[in-house]
Amino acid sequence: HDEAGTAYLEEKSKLADVVTLPSxxxxxxxxxxxxxxxxKESTPCLINYAGTLIDGTEFExxxxxxxxxxxxxxxxxxxxxxxxQLMVEGDKWELYTPSDLAYGEYGLTSEPKVPRHSAVVYIIEMIEIMGEKVIALTCNTKTLQDCNExxxxxxxxxxTKFGRDKDTYSVNISxxxxxxxxxxxxxxxxxxxxAWFDTRIFLLQQMLLNSNAKEEL
Known part of the structure; x- marks a missing residue:
């Protein structure tokens, strides 16, 4: 097995700006x-990408x-x-990918090669989602975390518009x-x-939930 790759991935996990998923x-x-x-899983996407071994050797x-x-x-x-499936248009991510989520026990035998059981690094840039989409909003209306400008x-x-008065606030939002x-x-x-209609409805629904939980105001 790829001990260097495993060590590399574990080092990456310790960095504050690296997210580690359950997979x-x-x-x-x-x-x-x-x-x-x-x-969605079957949606064609226009992407830029680069794949390298952990030592920086580019293979595609x-x-x-x-x-x-x-x-x-x-x-x-x-x-x-x-x-x-976690990205949105305009995202550019660097992926630190364990062997079992990349080329596994067989590697890539065509040139340039990826050895068996190798962790690999990808840069992926999501330029355009060219088909079915799912809304991807996590904007927190209370803290404004994960919300764009x-x-x-x-x-x-x-x-401001829907009023600070507790009683009319929820009614106005509804x-x-x-x-x-x-x-x-x-x-x-x-x-x-x-998309902007869907976004506003989503945000208002969050505000309504929060106001009902007496948190928003």
Whole structure:
């Protein structure tokens, strides 16, 4: 087995900016995108990527080909697939991938080779999700954690607009959710526009939950 790879992954896990998932995949966010959707397992995605061994030897790269490639999460190695389904457009991550989530006991025999049982490092840049999407929002309306600038502005304005009075606050938010939901039924809006409707409804629902739990105000 790949002792150097295991040691490398364990070292990475100790770093503050590296997230370790239950599967054993580790990743670091290099650039945070503004997208609000994840791809589904079978959704084609336009991505830039580079794969290296832990010593930095590159074994594949779209950057050196000069153009991004289209892959769906169900057509790539497990570690890559798991990461892609957690990413949004504009994200660029570095993945520290254990052998069992990469090329496993067989490695890659074609040149340039990946030895058997090797941990590998990928950089993946999610340029475009070209099909079915799932909403990917984790924005916390109370602390504003994980919210982008557009969401933060909306939340602050909505809290002001819907009043600090405890009794009318929840009612006003409920009415606004209803109003937005009716408008999304129109059907002939762009993906971007629909995404912003979905986002606002999501944020208002969070605010409503928090206000009912007496936390928001």
């Amino acid at each position: 054993g995949l580790r990743y670091k966010v290099l650039e945070k995108g503004n997208g609000i959707f994840h791809p 790269s779209s950057y050196s080909h000069g153009s991004p490639k289209i892959f769906s999460p169900n057509h790539v190695v497990k570690g890559w697939s798991e990461a892609m 557009k969401m933060k502005t909306y939340i602050v304005n909505a809290k 009415k606004e959710i209803e109003r937005l939901m009716k408008m999304t039924k129109g059907g002939d809006m762009t993906d971007e526009s629909k």
